[in-house]
Amino acid sequence: MTLTELKYIVAVAREKHFGRAAEACFVSQPTLSVAIRKLEDELETKIFERSSGEVSITPLGQEIVNQAQNVLDQASLIKDIARRGKDPLNGPLRLGVIHTIGPYLLPQLVRNVIETIPQMPLILHENFTTRLLEMLRMGELDCAILAEPFPDANLAIAPLYEEPFLAAVPSNSPLAQRQSLSTQELKNENMLLLGAGHCFRDQVLEVCPEFAHPPGGHVPDGFQRSFEGSSLETIKHMVAAGMGVTLVPLMAVPQDMQPGQPDAARLAHEHIRYLALQEDDRLAATPSRRVVLAWRRSFTRYEAIAALRNAVYACHLHGVKRLS
Secondary structure (H helix, E strand, O other), rough: OHHHHHHHHHHHHHHHHHHHHHHOOOHHHHHHHHHHHHHHHHHHHEEEEEEEEEEEHHHHHHHHHHHHHHHHHHHHHHHHHHHHHHHHOOEEEEEEOOOOHHHHHHHHHHHHHHHOOOOOEEEEEEEOOHHHHHHHHOOOEEEEEEOOHHHHHHEEEEEEEEEEEEEEHHHHHHHOOEEOOOOOHOOOOOOOOOOOOOOOHHHHHOOHHHOOOOOOOOOOOOOOOOOEEEOHHHHHHHHOOOOEEEEEEEEOOOOHOOOOHHHHHHOOOOOOOEEEOOOOOOOOOOOEEEEEEEOOOOOOOOHHHHHHHHHHHHHOOOOOEEEO
């Protein structure tokens, strides 16, 4: 039994496909298949069920894969310990970020890291929360920037900031003349939502549960249908085109368009207005999200986590409440 064989079975369990697993491990498929078959023969048990085009893992195989991941994690600690003895900040840091944070935080964050800790380049991966949590668990990422809540994965958590939501409305809508809105006032509008899989979609539906009806399903009297977009930027363009309204996190809004800026500057943007949300009797507080940094408890580069967190704090986060 070798670490390479353990790496191969973890890859197949993740990809559910021998060819993709071989590509991820930078080996040929026959090399990977032979190694896994050799391990199964040594253990005298079948880890994977093979059929035409499909790979499934046996119940006992799942236990073996889980333990293999633990072994790989512990083996990687040896390198981390040696690196820490020299410089804990020396070496790349694999960072995951969700789609609704990456475009707005990463440009500043990467620049700060390059300027302050150039010996620790960031290897970035943007994806959905569920996929990033899986990559953390499998050791493919060192840490991730996520928005709470998310399923408990026995991760270490450090708070970063709390970010309020704003309402985005077309500038030709009567709502655009307001200084603030309640979520109740949005219920008769066409609500534009991110597609399934985005955690921000779920957060918006918590604030505006009226729009949680299934696609094609019955829409309650007095409510409009909701429409879906693939990204926040796409949805913002849909709002500007007059197709509906939406909620967005503050950092997705240019600073000169945020509430509190001079009307002349805000009105220079002809097609969309951003309005503060009022406290709602249904909600405990003004709608917002809590953004955190998460990592495996077995990850030992504590100084790297602290340095990354400081680099986030050094970003210009206008209107966002930093958390300690």
